[in-house]
Amino acid sequence: MNGSCLCGAVRYEVSAPLVYAGYCHCTQCRKFSGSALSAFGGVNRPAFSIIEGADLLGSYDKTVATRMRFCTRCGSSMFTEKLLNNMIHLRLGTLDTDPSVWLQFHVHVASTPPWSSICDGLPCVDGDPTDQQANDYRDQARALNAAGRHV
Numbered sequence: 316m317n318g319s320c321l322c323g324a325v326r327y328e329v330s331a332p333l334v335y336a337g338y339c340h341c342t343q344c345r346k347f348s349g350s351a352l353s354a355f356g357g358v359n360r361p362a363f364s365i366i367e368g369a370d371l372l373g374s375y376d377k378t379v380a381t382r383m384r385f386c387t388r389c390g391s392s393m394f395t396e397k398l399l400n401n402m403i404h405l406r407l408g409t410l411d412t413d414p415s416v417w418l419q420f421h422v423h424v425a426s427t428p429p430w431s432s433i434c435d436g437l438p439c440v441d442g443d444p445t446d447q448q449a450n451d452y453r454d455q456a457r458a459l460n461a462a463g464r465h466v
């Protein structure tokens with residue numbers, strides 16, 4: 316998979332499939348994305364590399380666990396570094412190729428603003444999913460893919 320920002324100056328490459336993917340409705344993702352929700356996918360950090368424009372990447376440490384990264388030229392929110400578990404959360408809207416898996420769940424759904432709604436039938440969690448839930452959602456997504464619901 317490959318991705319880039321709006322102006323094209325920052326480009327990244329991912330060499331392994333997404334470990335999970337979903338929509339986050341938390342208030343911080345709403346601010347960072349400027350939209351009702353954020354479509355994100357987790358990759359193991361060693362599989363992720365910036366191939367162009369690393370010097371243009373800005374940083375904002377939201378918490379000790381989460382560093383937001385964005386293009387300082389065009390402002391695109393691109394990915395989040397999860398500092399405590401060595402994961403990268405890609406903003407899927409920055410992908411230039413299809414993700415390796417389909418979106419599997421909605422998280423932080425209690426923070427969904429009144430002007431937005433969820434109507435795709437995917438599992439909804441308030442907060443972060445447990446490891447067990449994340450595994451279950453991944454299995455469900457695989458089953459749906461196998462059944463041809465997703466290509």
Ligand SMILES: [Zn+2]
Nearest residue numbers: 320322386389
């Ligand atoms: Zn840019």
Ligand SMILES: [Zn+2]
Nearest residue numbers: 339340341344
């Ligand atoms: Zn969020």
